[in-house]
Amino acid sequence: MKKIILYVVILLNFLPYLLKAEEGMWPPILLSQRINEMQKLGLKLSAEDIYSINNSSLKDAIVQFGGGCTGVLVSGTGLLLTNHHCGFGSIQRQSSLEHDYLKKGYWAGSPEEELPNPGLTVTFLVRMEDVSVKVLEGVTPYMSEKDRGNIIKKNIDIIEKESVKGTVFEAKVKPFYNGNQYYLFINEVFRDVRLVGAPPSSIGSFGGDTDNWVWPRHTGDFSVFRIYASKDNKPAEYSRENVPYKPKKYLSVSLRGVEKGDFTMVFGFPGTTRENLTSYGVDLIAFKENPLKVAFRQKRLDIIEEAMNADARTRIQYASKRAGIANGWKKMMGETRGIKQMNTLELKTEQQDGFIAWANADQERAKKYGKLLSVAEGTYSRLCPCDLAGIYITEGFQGIELLRFAGGFRDIVKMAEKKDTKEADLVKSAEKLRAAVRPFFKDYQQNLDKRIAVELLSMISNGMDPSFKPGFFVSVEKKQQGDWQEYVDHLYAVSVFADSARLISILSAPGLKSLRKLASDPAYQLAASSSAVMENKINPVVTDCNRTIDSIQRIFIEGLMIFRDKKTWYPDANLTLRIAYGKVDDYHGADAVSYSYFTTVKGILQKENPDIYDYIVEPKLKDLILGNNFGMYADKDGSMHVAFTASNHTTGGNSGSPVLDGSGRLLGLNFDRNWEGTMSDLQYDPEQCRNIVLDIRYCLFIIDRFAGAKRLIDEMDLVK
Ligand code: ARG
Numbered sequence: 006m007k008k009i010i011l012y013v014v015i016l017l018n019f020l021p022y023l024l025k026a027e028e029g030m031w032p033p034i035l036l037s038q039r040i041n042e043m044q045k046l047g048l049k050l051s052a053e054d055i056y057s058i059n060n061s062s063l064k065d066a067i068v069q070f071g072g073g074c075t076g077v078l079v080s081g082t083g084l085l086l087t088n089h090h091c092g093f094g095s096i097q098r099q100s101s102l103e104h105d106y107l108k109k110g111y112w113a114g115s116p117e118e119e120l121p122n123p124g125l126t127v128t129f130l131v132r133m134e135d136v137s138v139k140v141l142e143g144v145t146p147y148m149s150e151k152d153r154g155n156i157i158k159k160n161i162d163i164i165e166k167e168s169v170k171g172t173v174f175e176a177k178v179k180p181f182y183n184g185n186q187y188y189l190f191i192n193e194v195f196r197d198v199r200l201v202g203a204p205p206s207s208i209g210s211f212g213g214d215t216d217n218w219v220w221p222r223h224t225g226d227f228s229v230f231r232i233y234a235s236k237d238n239k240p241a242e243y244s245r246e247n248v249p250y251k252p253k254k255y256l257s258v259s260l261r262g263v264e265k266g267d268f269t270m271v272f273g274f275p276g277t278t279r280e281n282l283t284s285y286g287v288d289l290i291a292f293k294e295n296p297l298k299v300a301f302r303q304k305r306l307d308i309i310e311e312a313m314n315a316d317a318r319t320r321i322q323y324a325s326k327r328a329g330i331a332n333g334w335k336k337m338m339g340e341t342r343g344i345k346q347m348n349t350l351e352l353k354t355e356q357q358d359g360f361i362a363w364a365n366a367d368q369e370r371a372k373k374y375g376k377l378l379s380v381a382e383g384t385y386s387r388l389c390p391c392d393l394a395g396i397y398i399t400e401g402f403q404g405i406e407l408l409r410f411a412g413g414f415r416d417i418v419k420m421a422e423k424k425d426t427k428e429a430d431l432v433k434s435a436e437k438l439r440a441a442v443r444p445f446f447k448d449y450q451q452n453l454d455k456r457i458a459v460e461l462l463s464m465i466s467n468g469m470d471p472s473f474k475p476g477f478f479v480s481v482e483k484k485q486q487g488d489w490q491e492y493v494d495h496l497y498a499v500s501v502f503a504d505s506a507r508l509i510s511i512l513s514a515p516g517l518k519s520l521r522k523l524a525s526d527p528a529y530q531l532a533a534s535s536s537a538v539m540e541n542k543i544n545p546v547v548t549d550c551n552r553t554i555d556s557i558q559r560i561f562i563e564g565l566m567i568f569r570d571k572k573t574w575y576p577d578a579n580l581t582l583r584i585a586y587g588k589v590d591d592y593h594g595a596d597a598v599s600y601s602y603f604t605t606v607k608g609i610l611q612k613e614n615p616d617i618y619d620y621i622v623e624p625k626l627k628d629l630i631l632g633n634n635f636g637m638y639a640d641k642d643g644s645m646h647v648a649f650t651a652s653n654h655t656t657g658g659n660s661g662s663p664v665l666d667g668s669g670r671l672l673g674l675n676f677d678r679n680w681e682g683t684m685s686d687l688q689y690d691p692e693q694c695r696n697i698v699l700d701i702r703y704c705l706f707i708i709d710r711f712a713g714a715k716r717l718i719d720e721m722d723l724v725k
Pocket residue numbers: 090210213214217218328329331332657660676677678
């Protein structure tokens with residue numbers, strides 16, 4: 006009887022988990038397990054239509070865009086849609102006061118005007134394969150984590166090399182289910198990706214950071230690029246001879262719009278989720294790491310924003326940097342809020358107790374799983390102080406641009422200090438660094454950075470665990486007695502890294518003597534001594550703890566998979582291609598608060614405020630809205646829809662992901678999550694978590710009517 010009660014209690018603990026039907030980001034090769042459910046919900050395609058190695062399938066129209074976004078092909082000549090915030094860095098780098106594409110937008114009138122973006126790549130998945138057996142060959146159950154790691158690394162190296170021998174492809178093996186399985190990815194990477202069009206920020210970032218991570222939304226968050234290839238349609242470095250890429254597959258674009266309850270799926274490259282972390286792990290992230298990072302970022306943002314508001318040039322220079330800092334800052338606040346609201350720590354603790362009780366009810370299981378969670382607890386308490394000290398370095402010292410820049414010279418200084426360094430190698434490194442000087446100063450305001458330095462250094466001084474403080478910093482601290490302004494004035498006056506002309510002249514005649522002098526530069530010393538703490542004191546402990554945590558997670562998950570139903574398992578996001586499915590849906594954000602699932606252009610005028618940068622509406626857009634003639638882009642209710650929400654499980658990296666209907670037609674571009682759902686990387690809640698999607702008809706409307714870029718619309722395959 007006792008046993009039955011125990012099992013009932015355990016089952017009740019896990020019931021909420023088992024019922025979350027829409028949760029999950031599925032690797033395409035696991036689709037066969039989901040396809041029946043997807044079809045029941047409204048999918049009209051087969052698994053083979055979505056992912057096939059032998060025939061062209063939907064996956065051939067999806068790319069990883071840059072390092073951290075997704076894009077989708079919408080024409081037979083390589084036309085690609087992604088978010089405005091994904092193209093933002095490229096648009097910003099092409100911008101100047103004379104050509105302010107951030108502010109005014111950019112539309113190439115012809116192929117010749119499509120702008121190359123050095124360094125920007127798009128990656129197609131050619132195929133994937135389960136290689137767990139090969140990767141784990143030679144691994145035994147009770148070997149040390151270190152030995153295990155070495156064997157796995159060796160096996161992976163061999164697999165990656167052999168799988169692409171003699172091809173133009175690239176290979177990558179990645180762990181799934183915390184290292185219980187391994188998949189091989191064969192990728193094709195294109196390196197000539199050109200900017201075709203972008204709306205002005207007043208459309209593409211409408212609502213800015215005030216609206217970011219929040220529904221309702223009225224942002225036209227899209228930009229248009231084109232992939233170019235060699236004449237034989239293969240990846241190639243940028244060349245004027247290159248021609249538009251002919252994809253194996255591109256998506257038709259739906260003019261139908263959506264209704265509540267419609268099936269949707271999102272195909273893209275989600276970055277990181279950690280759904281099966283222990284309560285100790287969630288506690289560290291949500292209640293220790295996030296608040297500290299938020300505090301550092303808050304300081305930087307206050308100063309940057311003030312400077313941006315005061316000066317048009319600063320606004321361009323810092324637009325992309327600020328967006329990055331602010332995006333993480335707000336997400337972390339939302340995440341911690343959500344974890345608190347969901348009582349995740351209590352819930353996880355209860356689940357863990359249930360798991361341990363289950364484990365201890367059997368001798369074999371007890372041996373394997375019984376101590377797992379107490380080891381986890383101990384490991385996290387060892388990790389925590391180091392982890393937080395690391396944040397003082399990455400968000401503190403490295404939040405000061407001068408120091409981060411100076412820190413980038415560590416390798417060359419080390420080379421210069423070594424006796425046997427060849428002159429030619431030194432010259433080569435100096436050339437590389439010299440090339441980085443101009444781009445750094447192009448987007449840099451020293452006064453702003455100095456103000457940040459004063460604030461951050463004093464935060465570090467007051468808050469960092471003294472046993473981790475870098476030696477050089479401690480000596481400055483003693484001398485300055487809290488007067489950080491005086492120190493910063495001095496630092497920026499004497500440091501070579503604050504003076505581009507001096508720095509370039511040193512790098513242009515990279516004699517050993519002058520390079521060695523860099524080592525005694527105060528900005529360099531401060532940066533280098535904080536990096537040294539990271540390398541020598543923090544990283545060894547963090548690496549060791551993480552190795553233990555990895556193994557705990559791996560065994561914990563393996564146990565949970567036996568304990569719970571195996572079929573409901575999806576692996577955490579890891580920047581590989583995934584499919585999430587769900588439906589168009591509204592939600593109740595709080596007691597007595599409910600949100601409708603779509604927005605219209607009416608809301609743009611309601612939010613309009615000419616005095617606030619984020620809410621400026623251009624006269625041309627305003628006229629179009631007031632004209633109330635949306636033609637084929639209108640919804641059947643006659644209005645112009647801007648965005649909608651759905652219950653697809655997404656995360657960072659899913660930006661720009663196509664949101665598809667049951668027939669695989671493009672309904673919109675994923676671009677955000679709602680405030681109440683930002684904790685979904687740690688715990689998904691089907692009641693609260695919604696992804697936010699740009700209605701593709703608003704995107705087309707802007708391209709056609711606002712930008713007059715009909716030539717792009719004509720390339721696409723529009724279906725009603
Ligand atoms: N929150 C979205 C994402 O995680 C959009 C960010 C871009 N927008 C912004 N205002 N920073 O990337």
